[in-house]
Amino acid sequence: MRSYAETAPAGPLRAVVEVTWRAHAGTAPHIQRVLPDGCMDLLLSGGRAVVAGPDTTAHLAGSPAGGVTTGLRFRPGALPALLGVPADALRDRRVPLADVLDPGRRRLLRPTPADDGDGDAARLARLALALQAAADDRTPAPLPRPALRALAGGMPAAELADRLGVTGRTLHRRCVATLGYGPAVARRVLRFRAAAALLYDGVPPAAVAARTGYADQPHLSREVRALAGVSPGALPVAARPGS
Numbered sequence: 001m002r003s004y005a006e007t008a009p010a011g012p013l014r015a016v017v018e019v020t021w022r023a024h025a026g027t028a029p030h031i032q033r034v035l036p037d038g039c040m041d042l043l044l045s046g047g048r049a050v051v052a053g054p055d056t057t058a059h060l061a062g063s064p065a066g067g068v069t070t071g072l073r074f075r076p077g078a079l080p081a082l083l084g085v086p087a088d089a090l091r092d093r094r095v096p097l098a099d100v101l102d103p104g105r106r107r108l109l110r111p112t113p114a115d116d117g118d119g120d121a122a123r124l125a126r127l128a129l130a131l132q133a134a135a136d137d138r139t140p141a142p143l144p145r146p147a148l149r150a151l152a153g154g155m156p157a158a159e160l161a162d163r164l165g166v167t168g169r170t171l172h173r174r175c176v177a178t179l180g181y182g183p184a185v186a187r188r189v190l191r192f193r194a195a196a197a198l199l200y201d202g203v204p205p206a207a208v209a210a211r212t213g214y215a216d217q218p219h220l221s222r223e224v225r226a227l228a229g230v231s232p233g234a235l236p237v238a239a240r241p242g243s
Helices: 011-015 079-082 103-109 122-132 143-154 158-166 168-179 181-199 205-212 217-228 235-239
Strands: 003-007 019-023 029-036 040-045 048-052 057-062 068-074 094-096
Touching: 011 019, 019 122, 029 235, 040 079, 040 122, 068 122, 068 143, 068 168, 079 122, 079 168, 103 122, 143 158, 143 181, 158 168, 158 181, 168 181, 181 217, 181 235, 205 217, 217 235
Parallel strands: none
Antiparallel strands: 003 019, 019 068, 029 057, 040 048, 040 068, 048 094
C-alpha cells in the first residue's frame, strides 16, 4: 500500500530542515506531482543521494513498485550554503549529490560504520549535519523568516530591500543564490505554497484567494494552473503528498 509520512527534525537540524519525509510507492509504480514550494530537498533512494533543486513548476517524480524514498526538506534558502552551490544552478533539476559537491565536501559521502545498522533517515541526518559543519560563506545566508513571510504576503521587493537595509540589486542576488529565483518569482511560489496548504485542507478557493492575497478567485486559478498544472479543485487529489 502506498504511504507517505513526515516527522519533525531533531536537534541542530531544526534550524535548517522543515521535515524528514518518507514515501513508499506501494505495489505498483507511482507518479507523484511535486509542487514548487521555495524549498530544496536532499533525497536518498536505493542508496543514492540526490539533490532536488528549487522548482518553478510542478515536477512529476516517478517511483518503481516497492520504491522507498526518504528526504529532508530544507527551509527556503537553507541548503545552498551547505552544498556550497547557488540555488539557481540547481533550479528545476534533480542532480546526484556527488556531482554537486566539491572534492572537500564529497568525502562526506563515504560510508561510515554507523550506516550499516541505521535507516535512511538517520543516514541523511548525519550527512546533513556534516554538511552543516563544513559550510562556509561561498553562498549568502537565507533570507530571515519574517522576510520570507513578507514576500509570501505580497510585499514589493523595493520595500523588502529597505526593510532589510540592502539595495534592490543585493536582494535580487541573494534571492537567486539562496532560493533559485528573484523576488518576483519567490513571491509567487511562496504565496502559492500557502494557498496549496489551504486547498489541501478543503478551504474553498474563493476563501483561499482572499486569505492569501490573490486579487480574486480567477487570479488564484491562473496561478495554480501555471505552477501546479491542475485546477484548484483538482489540486488536493493530484498533488497532496502520498496521493
